[in-house]
Amino acid sequence: MNAIERYSADFARVKSTLPGSSIDWLQEARRDALSRFAERGIPTTRDEDWKYTDVTSLEKRALFALLPTARADAAALAASVERLALAAEYHLLVFVDGRYDRDLSRLVGLPAGATISSMAEVLERDPGLMEAHFVSELWPHGAFGWLNTALASDGAVVHLDADTVVEQPVHLLFLATGNASAVHPANLIVAGNSARVTVIEHYAGDDGATYFTNALTHVVVGENANVTHYKLQQESAKAFHVAGIHARQAARGRFASHSISLGAHLARIDISTHLAAASHCELNGLYLADGRRHVDHHTRIDHAEPDATSSEVYRGILDGGARGVFNGKVVVHQDAQRTDAKQENHNLLLSKNAEIDTKPELEIYADDVKCTHGATIGQLDDEMLFYLRSRGLDEAAARSLLIYAFAHDIIDRMALQPLRKRLERQLVERLPLGSTELSFSELLEEAPPHQTMNESRPT
Amino acid sequence: MLKVKNLQARIEGKEILRGLDLDVNAGEVHAIMGPNGSGKSTLAQVLAGRENYEVTGGTVEYDGGNLLELAPEERARAGLFLAFQYPVEIPGVSNVYLLKAALNAVRKHRGEPELDAMDFLTLVKDRMKLVEISQEFLYRAVNEGFSGGEKKRNEILQMAVLEPRLAILDETDSGLDIDALKIVANGVNSLRSPERAIILVTHYQRLLNYIVPDFVHVLQDGRIVKSGGRELALELEERGYSWLEGGDQAAAQSAVRAGAGKQA
Numbered sequence: 001m002n003a004i005e006r007y008s009a010d011f012a013r014v015k016s017t018l019p020g021s022s023i024d025w026l027q028e029a030r031r032d033a034l035s036r037f038a039e040r041g042i043p044t045t046r047d048e049d050w051k052y053t054d055v056t057s058l059e060k061r062a063l064f065a066l067l068p069t070a071r072a073d074a075a076a077l078a079a080s081v082e083r084l085a086l087a088a089e090y091h092l093l094v095f096v097d098g099r100y101d102r103d104l105s106r107l108v109g110l111p112a113g114a115t116i117s118s119m120a121e122v123l124e125r126d127p128g129l130m131e132a133h134f135v136s137e138l139w140p141h142g143a144f145g146w147l148n149t150a151l152a153s154d155g156a157v158v159h160l161d162a163d164t165v166v167e168q169p170v171h172l173l174f175l176a177t178g179n180a181s182a183v184h185p186a187n188l189i190v191a192g193n194s195a196r197v198t199v200i201e202h203y204a205g206d207d208g209a210t211y212f213t214n215a216l217t218h219v220v221v222g223e224n225a226n227v228t229h230y231k232l233q234q235e236s237a238k239a240f241h242v243a244g245i246h247a248r249q250a251a252r253g254r255f256a257s258h259s260i261s262l263g264a265h266l267a268r269i270d271i272s273t274h275l276a277a278a279s280h281c282e283l284n285g286l287y288l289a290d291g292r293r294h295v296d297h298h299t300r301i302d303h304a305e306p307d308a309t310s311s312e313v314y315r316g317i318l319d320g321g322a323r324g325v326f327n328g329k330v331v332v333h334q335d336a337q338r339t340d341a342k343q344e345n346h347n348l349l350l351s352k353n354a355e356i357d358t359k360p361e362l363e364i365y366a367d368d369v370k371c372t373h374g375a376t377i378g379q380l381d382d383e384m385l386f387y388l389r390s391r392g393l394d395e396a397a398a399r400s401l402l403i404y405a406f407a408h409d410i411i412d413r414m415a416l417q418p419l420r421k422r423l424e425r426q427l428v429e430r431l432p433l434g435s436t437e438l439s440f441s442e443l444l445e446e447a448p449p450h451q452t453m454n455e456s457r458p459t
Numbered sequence: 460m461l462k463v464k465n466l467q468a469r470i471e472g473k474e475i476l477r478g479l480d481l482d483v484n485a486g487e488v489h490a491i492m493g494p495n496g497s498g499k500s501t502l503a504q505v506l507a508g509r510e511n512y513e514v515t516g517g518t519v520e521y522d523g524g525n526l527l528e529l530a531p532e533e534r535a536r537a538g539l540f541l542a543f544q545y546p547v548e549i550p551g552v553s554n555v556y557l558l559k560a561a562l563n564a565v566r567k568h569r570g571e572p573e574l575d576a577m578d579f580l581t582l583v584k585d586r587m588k589l590v591e592i593s594q595e596f597l598y599r600a601v602n603e604g605f606s607g608g609e610k611k612r613n614e615i616l617q618m619a620v621l622e623p624r625l626a627i628l629d630e631t632d633s634g635l636d637i638d639a640l641k642i643v644a645n646g647v648n649s650l651r652s653p654e655r656a657i658i659l660v661t662h663y664q665r666l667l668n669y670i671v672p673d674f675v676h677v678l679q680d681g682r683i684v685k686s687g688g689r690e691l692a693l694e695l696e697e698r699g700y701s702w703l704e705g706g707d708q709a710a711a712q713s714a715v716r717a718g719a720g721k722q723a
Contacts, residue, residue, distance in 0.1 A: 405551025
């Protein structure tokens, strides 16, 4: 059975268990999505967008959607949630193997005008909230996007009416427990005009489990609205992670995306945004990979109207035989005069066998624009290492400090303290500290309140 | 404290040091002068342990041990400090963290307890007055966006915090205006002590008006060709390095012997 047949069979098996299965427009959209997926098929390295990311190994595995009857060990789940939650005051929505778990979730004092819930619940109570956004020709869709739309078993809906502000961040925690399973979470974030919200999309899985996460998130940013989106990928080391995050920003809307990729055997993350007049987006990313891991970020920013600004900084650290891919496309359309777009991608290769393919792409059809982009690939700087060692730091500590500083540039761009602390700890755990005598806890405590880093030296 | 004998070193196959001798005792300040390309900075880098330089001959004894066997960090912990000619910018690493990490590495080596945050800040603030650096500097990334003068003052601050036994200042005066030079010189002078030796590597005599050396050595083509007291620097200033060129080898060698004799 090839992948198309397999996923078609999967759809037939689970379709009656999918949320809103009695809603005609939704089932129609699912069938349509499945046929679109079948037309495209699983991408191969002959597709320009997948040139460096080979998903044949995913295709070979039989990774299927789970039926809702499958239940994981409750105590183990509670412990995972405890470990992965970021702050008691954050709203927390937990999804286990692709389905919302109300008992593990908590929503505290939502303001009027805010709906924060699971897709399944929204489809029961108020399906109209989703219809306009769930399937739209406006969203970019690849093969995996269509597969997600066909098979999505649940996901989060964060819907804010105009002028609604959700003060506490909304933490969406997706836990994978099932071996040989596939989950297709579909999330929708809608911020009405002048609304404001921060969402953390967080993926984690049981150690050693082989599974496939195929997530799709749509973000609608209204006029003057402000959406900050964090994505934290810390899947099991054997997992496949494919995700799309696609935003559309109305005039003067602000969207910030931070994508942190730490886990998975293979991760492919597509992030895009479409900018209307005078809107602003910021895309930041940090990817760490070692061993035989593969991590690929594709980003696309469309400046469709005048006076919008975009700023993008991605940094990657690759060790062992890991491979990274960064492809950042910025398209400035004909009407998008006075666009200001900046893009940077910096990569640190810690071993001879590590590899990065980085490709900034700039397409400009307007004449009055300011666009810059740059990419660097380098190793740890010998002069910096010597300088630190000449001050008494041993080699492992000097290397650790430089790696930490390289990555921290991205963490520094994040506002959420609990998330910053979590990432700093995870970063420190991965450093080649060895038997160093230096304590990095000091570094964590004494990080200055804010450092501006304009540009790293080309290495 | 430091005995350099017949030191030979090269970089990328190019011989730079060709049999250099130097004796430095505790409490002394030595100036090493010489034209560009004579090997001054190579000497400083080799003593600090820069691995790009290959030592091809000779010995360096520091406190009775073989300095050349030690890794750069071991030299630092044993009290050797190099103030760099071109201090590197390290984005993302704050000055305060580097100072603390460096000081605690050195203290640990000496068997002293690590300083707690309060004691550390008290010490650093005290030393900052010495080089007239404002506190805001502490939280900036190491040397990033610093002016030339600020970088040099930062080197002296590190030195003042680490309290080395042997400090090597590599062209610390280059690129400094007169006010910054005075600040740096004051900082260095306040660190002079009977237990500490200082090697000033410099191209110009100017620095020596502010930090008065006990000995002056002239380095040329990787060897010390003339040694003397402070007056040698003044003579060089007046007559230029070309005064030493032109093959008065015998005179130069006898000067070396005289210099060596004087130190012994």
